[in-house]
Amino acid sequence: MSADRTPPALDRRLALELAQITERSAVAAARLRGRGDEQAAELAAAGTCHRELSRSSLSGVIIIGEGMEGEVDQLFVGEEIGLGGSPVDIAVEPLEGTTLCAKNMEGSISLVAIAERGSLLKVPPVYMEKLAIGPGYPEGIVSLSRPAEENVQALAEAKGVPASEITALILDRPRHASLVEAVRRTGAAVKLITDGDVAGVIHTTNPQESGIDIYLGLGGASEGILAAAALRCIGGQMEGRLVLDNEDKRRQARALGIKDFERIYRLDDMVQADCIVAATGVTDGALLKGVRFGRDVIETDTVVLRASTGTVRRISTQHRDFRKFHFND
Secondary structure (H helix, E strand, C coil), X not given: CCCCCCCCCCCCCHHHHHHHHHHHHHHHHHCCCXXXXXXXXXXXXXXXXXXXXXXXXXXXXXXXCCECECCECCCECCCEECCCCEEEEEEEEEEEXXXXXXXXXXXXXXXXXXXXXXXXXXXXXXXXXXXXXXXXXXXXXXXXXXXXXXXXXXXXXXXXXXXXXXXXXXXXXXXXXXXXXXXXXXXXXXXXXXXXXXXXXXXXXXXXXHCCCEEEEEEEHHHHHHHHHHHXXXXXXXXXXXXXCCHHHHHXXXXXXXXXXXXXXXXXXXXXXXXXXXXXXXXXXXXXXXXXXXXXXXXXXXXXXXXXXXXXXXXXXXXXXXXXXXXXX
C-alpha cells in the first residue's frame, strides 16, 4: 500500500462477522415463528444479537437499538459493546417484523449495520416521514418538501412512463389513508404492507423484481436510519423528517443535539460515511428466504452490503454445527 493511501476505516472482513451475527439472530427468532408470541421472538433475537455483538471484534456504540437506557437491559442506545477493535457506530434491528414472524408471514428479517464512528444520525424514538426511490434518477427528483402527487408524477416523468405504471409502497396504517388516496389520484398503484419498512425501502432499489418504485409514509425513525444505511450501500435517494409534535419529543430531540425540528434529512445526513449492512431472512420474503430447519442442517439466506465498494453479496449458508446457536441457553 502506498504511503499516501489511507486504509479503509471498516475492514472488509467485518462483513462476514456481521453476517454471522444476523444469521444467528434470525435462527433464534425463526425457532418461534408462527407461535403467535411476538415478545418471545423479539427477545430471542435481541438476546442472541447482543451476545454475538459482545463477542465481536468491534469497539462499538449502539446508536440505533432496542430502546433507551433504563427502558431495556441490552442493546440500548449508548451501550458500548464488543471486544475491542474497529471503532464503529452500530444500528440493530434483531427482528424487523415481529408480527410477521409471530404469524409466519412474509418479510421478517434480522438486520445489523455498522458505520464509521460518529457517522450515524442519532434520533429519538419517534416517527419519521420517509420518502425513498432507487438509483438512476437525477438528484432531487423527489422531495418531502413537495406533495406526494407531485413526487409520483415527477418520478413517472423521469422514468419515462405514465403515472399508472408507478407503484408506491406504503405501510397499511389508518394514518396513511389520505396519503394512499393522494397517490391513487395520480393513477399510480399502491401496495400496502403490514410491517417491515426497512425491507420496503430496499425494494425501491430493484423495481424490476420487486415491482416497487417509491416508498412513502410514516414509520419508525430508527428504521429510517437502517434503511438509509442500506441505500447508501446500493444506491438510491432518501429523505426523512422527524415527527416532533409534542414537547416531550422535542426535549428528546434536543438532548441528541437536534435543533431544527422541521429539518429534512437526506441520505448523507443520516449516514455520513462508509457502512456495512447485513440482513438475514427469518421468514420467506421477496428480499430473502427464511430460515430452513432440516434434520442435520440449518440453512440461512443473507445479504451483505458495503457502501465504499457498492458490493452486494448474497450468502447462502448451511450450518451443521448447532452448538453455536446455543439452543439450550
